[in-house]
Amino acid sequence: MRLSNFIPIKRLGKGGYGTVILAKQISKNSLVAIKIMKISDIVRKNAIDKVQVEQKIFKQLSESHLNLIVDDFMVHFCGSFKTKTHLFLVLDYCQNGDLSDLLDQSGSFGERWSAWLIAEIALGLSVLHRCGIIYNDLKPENCLMSDDGHVKFTDFGISQFTLKQQIAQSRAMSRIQSQSRSQSFSKDQVYTDQVERPEKILGTPCYLAPELFQGQSPSFKSDFWALGVCLFEFVFGVKPFQCENLEELFDQISFSEVKFPVDQQVSPMLKDLIEALLKKDPGKRLCKIDDLKAHPFFKEQNVQFDNIFKRKPPYIPVKQKLEFKLQHNEDWEEFLDNETKEECSSFEGMDFHYTNANIPRLFTLDE
Known part of the structure; x- marks a missing residue:
């Protein structure tokens, strides 16, 4: 999955850590929502951990044995990738908004x-x-x-992951990496549903x-x-x-x-x-x-x-009419602050490339 797989259409919204745009996925002729996060902003806001957690949650739930249940209540996670200046999360597009x-x-x-x-x-x-x-x-x-x-x-x-889940992940990673040293945790930590006391x-x-x-x-x-x-x-x-x-x-x-x-x-x-x-x-x-x-x-x-x-809900909103002009070029600059879109091979400390093999029903441009 890479930037050239998509054609940008319009902005859908802006949050604390990035902008969400509507895009066309060329290979499937489908609409997706792409969350774009500028790496320099993430570093400046000291938010690297938060971005990693969001991707980890989407990835973990997509791969879990609960996948069919998860797709019931979560927007489908299509995958993620990075460029030299930005990180991208690709999600199903929900036409009816929030x-x-x-x-x-x-x-x-x-x-x-x-x-x-x-x-x-x-x-x-x-x-x-x-x-x-x-x-x-x-x-x-x-x-x-x-x-x-x-x-x-x-x-x-x-x-956030609970301390119990963090411990389980840490132990699993230790087993995978065959690490000899282990980290000790108190019994209270293992059975709490909370996270570490926050700084803010x-x-x-x-x-x-x-x-x-x-x-x-x-x-x-x-x-x-x-x-x-x-x-x-x-x-x-x-x-x-x-x-x-x-x-x-x-x-x-x-x-x-x-x-x-x-x-x-x-x-x-x-x-x-x-x-x-x-x-x-x-x-x-x-x-x-x-x-x-x-x-x-x-x-x-x-x-x-x-x-x-x-089951059928008691009320289903009328599908919103799509109003946009489909771009026929890959003009990403206006969505990327006119910075380079060149692919990079790595970003220190962050493995962000992932494609979800579990594909749900797609919203196509023919609908």
Whole structure:
């Protein structure tokens, strides 16, 4: 996989570590989304580890025995490569955009569709957690909508492996490399679902759990807090805690109780679920998939978790019309800051070339 395999079309968005563009994959006549990261920016922001983790997560999940399950809830990872100046992640293109786009268009989703979306997101989180991965950036912007109306996770730039998973990877690497020396770990580290204590808080402020402001590490529990924020936002069209002043926002998240809009009548079971997900104390928070499945809100909304990705959702967004002029040249310069696109043979400390052999249904330009 290399730059000459693709023709750029247009920019789709820009994030903290790169730009996402829409491109044509020449060999398959299909559309893909390519995340472009400038190496000089990555080095300047001291983000090499974060980029490596994102690629490692996509690669590990693509190759795992859970692959068929993973393709249900994750945007398909086609591969990655690098040039002398940039790193590239190639992903399936989801034409319907993300849940934030859909919220902007509709205002809110209603209880039944919100229940369905939360069920899909929660099942996706449970698979990540089984693989020792803390999403750490769950929000509507990172949940894409597939053509058939199902949620697809994207953007693992600040996701983290749990200490237990890091230890397993370290031991596996040691075995592969036949290293004689071993690293010792405490029993507490092996069985925690957390990561090392962070030097700074990462994530989108409105979706951060209160314990993170107290110096605790991201965990599966903080992922479920973000799930609660998403549920509130899906139903009411606003976030439960929001303030332009970050210090005041952190105080709200840490100390204020959830207040439901008085002008919108909703199910008591919905309120109960939101309050369970948004418990300030992570030890009292609903944060297990089996407990979530058993909550009466889902029965009330007739949402069943079994085989949910194989069933037709209660609402499927109308496919957005593609509006772009297909370029018939390989003019990458405007997307690469006019820097050289020459392929390089190596980048110190980073093996970034990978092609995923597991190919899903592609969105082709003939559709």
